[in-house]
Amino acid sequence: MTGHDVTVYESLANSGDDRRWAFGTGFEDPLAGVDMSVPSGVDGADLAAYATMLGDDALIASQRVAEWITRLPELEVETAIANVALDLLGQARMLFARACGADGSGRGEDDLAYLRDAHDWHNVCFVEGPDADFAGLVMRLALFATWRLAVFSRLRDSTDPILAAIAAKAAKELTYHRDFAAQWVVSLGDGTEHSHQRVQAALDALWPLVEELFLSSPVERRLQAVAVDPVMAREEFEDVVGRILEAATLRCPGPPGGGQHDGGQHGGGQGGRDGKHSEHLAALLDEMQSVARAHPGATW
Amino acid sequence: MPAPSSHVAEVPGDENTAGDERAHFDSLIAREQRIEPRDWMPDEYRATLIRQVAQHAHSEIIGMQPEGMWITRAPSLRRKAILLAKVQDEAGHGMYLYSAAETLGADRADLTAKLIAGRQKYSSIFNYPTLTYADVGVIGWLVDGAAICNQVPLCRSSYGPYARAMVRICKEESFHQRQGYELLLTMMAGTPGQREMVQDAVDRWWWPSLMMFGPPDESSPNTARSMAWGVKRHTNDELRQSFVDMSVPQADRLGVTLPDTGLSWNGERGSYDFSEPDWAEFAQVVAGNGPCNAARLARRREAHENGEWVRAAAVAHATKRAARGGERP
Numbered sequence: 352m353t354g355h356d357v358t359v360y361e362s363l364a365n366s367g368d369d370r371r372w373a374f375g376t377g378f379e380d381p382l383a384g385v386d387m388s389v390p391s392g393v394d395g396a397d398l399a400a401y402a403t404m405l406g407d408d409a410l411i412a413s414q415r416v417a418e419w420i421t422r423l424p425e426l427e428v429e430t431a432i433a434n435v436a437l438d439l440l441g442q443a444r445m446l447f448a449r450a451c452g453a454d455g456s457g458r459g460e461d462d463l464a465y466l467r468d469a470h471d472w473h474n475v476c477f478v479e480g481p482d483a484d485f486a487g488l489v490m491r492l493a494l495f496a497t498w499r500l501a502v503f504s505r506l507r508d509s510t511d512p513i514l515a516a517i518a519a520k521a522a523k524e525l526t527y528h529r530d531f532a533a534q535w536v537v538s539l540g541d542g543t544e545h546s547h548q549r550v551q552a553a554l555d556a557l558w559p560l561v562e563e564l565f566l567s568s569p570v571e572r573r574l575q576a577v578a579v580d581p582v583m584a585r586e587e588f589e590d591v592v593g594r595i596l597e598a599a600t601l602r603c604p605g606p607p608g609g610g611q612h613d614g615g616q617h618g619g620g621q622g623g624r625d626g627k628h629s630e631h632l633a634a635l636l637d638e639m640q641s642v643a644r645a646h647p648g649a650t651w
Numbered sequence: 652m653p654a655p656s657s658h659v660a661e662v663p664g665d666e667n668t669a670g671d672e673r674a675h676f677d678s679l680i681a682r683e684q685r686i687e688p689r690d691w692m693p694d695e696y697r698a699t700l701i702r703q704v705a706q707h708a709h710s711e712i713i714g715m716q717p718e719g720m721w722i723t724r725a726p727s728l729r730r731k732a733i734l735l736a737k738v739q740d741e742a743g744h745g746m747y748l749y750s751a752a753e754t755l756g757a758d759r760a761d762l763t764a765k766l767i768a769g770r771q772k773y774s775s776i777f778n779y780p781t782l783t784y785a786d787v788g789v790i791g792w793l794v795d796g797a798a799i800c801n802q803v804p805l806c807r808s809s810y811g812p813y814a815r816a817m818v819r820i821c822k823e824e825s826f827h828q829r830q831g832y833e834l835l836l837t838m839m840a841g842t843p844g845q846r847e848m849v850q851d852a853v854d855r856w857w858w859p860s861l862m863m864f865g866p867p868d869e870s871s872p873n874t875a876r877s878m879a880w881g882v883k884r885h886t887n888d889e890l891r892q893s894f895v896d897m898s899v900p901q902a903d904r905l906g907v908t909l910p911d912t913g914l915s916w917n918g919e920r921g922s923y924d925f926s927e928p929d930w931a932e933f934a935q936v937v938a939g940n941g942p943c944n945a946a947r948l949a950r951r952r953e954a955h956e957n958g959e960w961v962r963a964a965a966v967a968h969a970t971k972r973a974a975r976g977g978e979r980p
Contacts, residue, residue: 410728420735420738421719422950426742429739430742433735437736440731461727465726485958537968545964546964650845651730
């Protein structure tokens, strides 16, 4: 290379402008120095369990969304979907960091992500299944982001300042995810006859899983001012979803809460929050954890 | 939009204008100034650039696959975030390179159709398999490193939109290279099994990385003209040498051996001597017979074809909206 090019190369290689990189991709721990103490009167184990279940939702959803990368209909959608996967992964990491800071177990985010078996995960079953097509992907994301935004916009008022801060950041991201997915639901619903049928089929398939999103777990009930009882998110969810489906000319399969929660498919109990999952989760974890578990003692 | 031919065709009989435009183009090139989309340019210059930029765009998009397949299996959440962000960057690079090609009159959909029909090439490096997570690091270090050697000079390409796209792309590539090297450093400080994975990946990727600079100068027919036009700044062999000189000390620091017994410092030249890559293998991979050519193209074709109904729906919806409310589709 000429002298000019070498100079250009060095200035590129030494650029210290890392701020625009996605959360957690840098060389520093983004939560280093944050006070992780548990607010007085709050049970640390409950707080950790709550942060973990919200993190589990995000990580499993991120994993499913990321499976679509290199398979999407347009490059613009590739970058958007990668962005959604990154945001959700970032939310999971912050929530896991909060959990590890609250339970005093000395575990780290990767212990939670890579060393738990399916029955120790507490994500809602809604996020577990693979999407058969693009209609399934955007419909699941629209419903999930609408629900999660309704929860997280309330979580901004949590008495745990760390959860509140995580929720404030996440709410902005979820607003984008919801809008992105809702726009595609509307485009497909109000597009061609074929796309309408496919996105209606996606809605019909996902709808029975919606009810679980509004079942409050004992941890959520115990952590009153810290956590958000998902029941509180129901009205907003129904209102927003109703408007999306109307714009998309889709038929709502019935009110969530129509007794359609499929206990049989999910092995009984309340579902994912209790560690009762569909058969999809174990397969997802097998793949996600394969490299980490194949090399015990390794550092990455 | 079809590729416009030169302005000359639109001004029949005006030989002076044609001569003036040609002279203006030549003088811009001679003064190392930029050619912009509205400037007159020879048809061959336009065609060469479309080919170059499209191949580069295709390489970014196909290049998402070999690493992208490890996103779901990344062994730590931090590595997963890094890899996701990197693959996302590659999609972004593809988009703005296709846009640069469109300033020359090409059309993204048409270029994509040519790619999946096998009528346009992409970098052969992506036809090699990624077998372990160490490959993710080695691709960052060697493949992105070689790409940077190739691309930094293109920040001075004579074609403005391409040169400007390359500045941004090179910045991101250099970040990727640093992240790849950092992964390898971490793995080399890990278990013996991890060190073996890194060495194995280096053994497999070293020669294909050297081939990224293209055939030796004596068998690179277009090099002289591309250099005269300022769309190529160094010969293949010059770039290959600079890559070797850059990589050997990095390999030493990492603690890996480069798989070339002919590698040695030549004090007289102030450069490393190294052996010839297997050009017969290179020719085979370029001809479509590499280990993953068929799989890479099949994935791209599948994504494109499976997305057809989605793109049709988006057009139909936009048309309906426009009809309803006078909104532009």
